[in-house]
Every structure is written in C-alpha cells, then in structure tokens.
Amino acid sequence: MSDFSAAFGAAIEMITSGNPQLVGIVLLSLKVSLSAVLVASLIGLPIGALLAVARFPGRRTLIVLTNALMGLPPVVVGLVVYLLLSRAGPLGELGLLFTPQAMVIAQAILVLPIVIALTRQAAEDAWSVYRDLLRSLGASQWRSAVTLLWDIRASLVTTVLAGFGRAAAEVGAVMIVGGNIDGVTRVMTTAIALETSKGDLPLALGLGAVLISIVVAVNAAAYLVNEWSARRYG
C-alpha cells in the first residue's frame, strides 16, 4: 500500500512538473487518436447517414455487420494491419510499419464501425421525422443525408467522442503496428503496459491519471455541448 501511495505521489509530481517524457507520450497519444477519429469521421459520418436514408439490397446485412464490428478486437485489427504493412505485405512498400501513421490507420479501422453505427442510429431516428419533409422538398438521398448530419450535429459530437474513447483507450492495435518504440510510437496505453511490467509505477500511474482525466474532460465537454444545443435549437 505504501508502495502504491509513494508511486501515486511521484505520479502527481510528474504531472504537475510537466515531466517531458510524460508530456511527449501524452501529446503523441492525442495526435494519433485524434487523427484516427478525424479520418474515421470523414468516412463514417456520410456512410452512416446514407445507410439511414438509402434503401438498397444488402442494407440490413451491412447494418448488422457494422454493429458487430463495433466490438472488433483491437489486437486482431493490429494483426491485420501489421500483415498489410509488413515488408512482405501488399502495402509493405509504403514503409509505414512502426510509425505513427500505421497507428492512425489501425485506430481509424477500429473507430470506423462505431462512427458508422452510431451515426446511422441517430440519423435514422431523425429520418423518421424528416422523411416526408425532405422528400417533399425534392432532396436527393445525398442532400438528405447531409441535411440530417447537420441537424443531428449535437448528437454526433457524442458519436465522435465515443470513437475517440475507443481509440485513446485501446492498447492492442497500436502495440502491434506501432511497436511501442520510445519517443516514436510510444503512446499512453502502450507505455502504461510496459512501465507496469517493468515496475515503473509512477510513470504508469501518471499516464493512467492523465488518460482518465482526458476521457472525463472530453465527455463533460460533449455533455455540455448537447445541453447547450438542446436549449438553443430545441
């Protein structure tokens, strides 16, 4: 117990003093996870909205599939991306393995089903209300999808943040495709795993505290955005 409190004290000290090693890891984590969420959102938001609006054969299969992929195991995604990017793999020539870009790709794949599925759900609820109006106004499927996205923008903040939570918290995928190289691809989760096994509890705990604070802060911000939007736009 005293071990733990000593480690915790040291962790607080690292955070408050802005330990450069810790700050570097936190910044890289944010950069990788935010980039992954950005990529996944650019692809996933329109696809989710179109899935809500369009009717085509195979739509339900696609919906079930994206819902199922929300629970994709990160290590499996890591493995697949690893195989794709490894020197002998089909994308090996890009030389991306063990780079932050590879980590962005892996996390974007993890986040994409979440963005698609949650967007589709919210957009479909809105579509049941707006369908007649948008059809009456002669909106194409694409314009309808874009109109819906803008109208449910407040709930999409929550969607995107759910994706960010997934990206920031996962360890398996970034560990495999990033390699946890100190100063290059070491992010919060992989660092926590490593430092814990090495016995460097202060750094692990400090990173854990930062990770949890970021997730809490981001969700608090999302909640406030939703509340403000409900008051402002009804």
Add this chain to the structure above:
Amino acid sequence: MTQAGSLLAPLLPLYLRAVTVIAGGKRILDGVNLTLTTGARTIVLGPNGAGKSVLLRVCHGLVRPSSGEVRFNGPERIDGRRRHAMVFQRPVMLRRSALANVTHALALAGVPRARRQQTAEEALERVGLMRLAGQPARVLSGGEQQRLAIARAWALRPELLLLDEPTANLDPTATQAIETAINAVHAAGTKIVMVTHNLGQAHRLGDEVVFLDAGRVVEHVPMSQFLASPGSAEARSFLRGELPWA
C-alpha cells in the same frame, strides 16, 4: 422562375383516375376519380379514416397508388424545382434559424444561392414572420412554426399547395394567422387544397368541397351548396355529426 413557368404548360389540372391505395390489407383510397383545376380553394372534408391525408400524399407523390393514375397537366418539375408543395399537420423544422429553414428548402430545390436570401425574406414577410427570421425554428410556437412551414412551401413558388390540417392543435389566434397566410398564398396565384376538420374554417377558406368517405369521393361541389344542401346521405350524416346544434 415565374417566367420559365409561364412558357411551360400549366401544372394544373391534376387528374386522379381510379386511384386506389391499399396498405396493410386495407383500402385507404378506393377508386378515386378527381380533377382539381386551378383557382378555387379546395377543402377536403370527411370523417376520420376517410383517406384525406393519403389523398393529399398521393397528389404530392409521397404515396404511390396501388393502382390507378395520378397525372398533372404539365411537367411536375421546372429545373429540378417541384411545382407543388405540401404543408404537414405537424410542422417539421430543421435545427436552424427560421430564415435558414427557408433558404435550405430553396437550396434543396436547386434555387441559385444568389436568389435564396431575398426569396426567403419575401416569404417570411408574407406570413408575418420577418421579425423572427434569426430565431431557431424549433423554439418558435406551434402557430409560428406552421406559418414558417407555409412560408417555406410558398418560397418555392408552387402552383399547387397541399395543406394537411395545418391548424389542428392550434389556438384561435394562431389559426387566424394561418388562415391569413393561406389566403395570402392563394392571392399570389397558388391553388390551395386543404384538409380540415373544422367546418367553420372550411366555410371561411373554401370555395369548393371534396367530400371523402371510406376512401371514395362522394361529393365534389361548391362550398355553399355542400353546406346548404349536401347531396349524399354520407355528407348529411357527417354534417350532423360535426354540427350537433344544427
């Protein structure tokens, strides 16, 4: 827009021939024959479940008939813009300002950006909502939202405006504002076809009546004639029910 319209064949008359709509094994519309011509304000009356809303939706193309034909005299679109518009019983407002609700509708209809602002402002002006233009549409009152819905529809300069009980659930003041707005739209040259449950409103706004019962058009006559001497047993029974004091 108006000039392009005048070169084309007028949208109306609208011909419905033997239009039948079957949904869930029920015949909602049952062989409707109806011709709607330009000019007169048409009120659609009938008991609950007679098929009034579905009739409007069929005219607007939101419901496809199971059999029969819905045909307009002229093309339904000019440069992508539909020539008929609809106002629903519950106004559906986008999470934007009142003005942006109208400009967005114009954008969806393919109206060039340069013309949207002015057209939208004119429409808001016409229904008396200009002072609320910047307000988020969803926080407007029910009556204001419905007037906004009329402005949004009218901004598209439709030749035919279909209204499905636009004043249901509104108080008398709001209802009066809606009726004023509808008359303003009619005065600007748009054909009005409106479903209502309110006989007083039908009398105030209607030039002619289409009376529906059990999915069939039972009468299609001038309003005064319908109210004074309904020709069918169904209409007499309906009027007795709606005017218990008569």
